[in-house]
Amino acid sequence: MRAAVGDRIVTASGVVGGAVRDGVVTECPHGDGSPPYRVKWSDTGEETLVFPGSDTFVDPDTPMGSDEPRAARQGRALTWDVRITVVESGGSTTAEATVMNGPPESLRGVGHARKSPGDPEVPLIGDEIAAARALRKLADRLLAVAESDVSEAVGHRAHLHK
Known part of the structure; x- marks a missing residue:
């Protein structure tokens, strides 16, 4: 997994029925984009150090084949019970x-x-x-x-x- 500052990161809950969380990568300590990442979570505004697992994916700043910047796209996460x-x-x-x-x-x-x-x-x-x-x-x-x-x-x- 590779990420850059400004990329959206999405993590599924570790428990059944838990919420999906998304946030923005605010810091990548490694120049090659490898983890861990500092992430600001959209639901709490809290920043944490993230060591992503298989339940996490990175939504890059500009999707492949698109000229539309990340800021122009609307991202959201929600849970239906x-x-x-x-x-x-x-x-x-x-x-x-x-x-x-x-x-x-x-x-x-x-x-x-x-x-x-x-x-x-x-x-x-x-x-x-x-x-x-x-x-x-x-x-x-x-x-x-x-x-x-x-x-x-x-x-x-x-x-x-x-």
């Missing part, structure tokens, strides 16, 4: 997957699973199937919303490949 609620009753399981802090309108998907009467009682399997179906429906709903937003932005009907 999805809550999955599972209810099981009498061999039937229902799961609801809801985006909790994402787009302004409520996005949700519901999935169902039902065990065959001859199958053994293993609630976890029903939970997994219902949750997977709910997430699939949530993904389809999010793509439909995005397709509508693209259509509105370009002024004609758009189609997203799924």
Whole structure:
């Protein structure tokens, strides 16, 4: 990994559900651009010394093939949380997957699973199937919303490949 002063650096969280952090490289002690780097984080304004791992990437000052400087591009990092609620009753399981802090309108998907009467009682399997179906429906709903937003932005009907 190589970086230069002014490059954007993005690091994924080390914990499940943690936020993605981004910042600007303010100092590169090594002339060849190798780590570590001093980074000013956009979420706190704090400067820290960073020894990047595999969960980190550098967004260079000017992207390859572009004349647009970094300052002219808008960078951002955000986290959307999805809550999955599972209810099981009498061999039937229902799961609801809801985006909790994402787009302004409520996005949700519901999935169902039902065990065959001859199958053994293993609630976890029903939970997994219902949750997977709910997430699939949530993904389809999010793509439909995005397709509508693209259509509105370009002024004609758009189609997203799924």
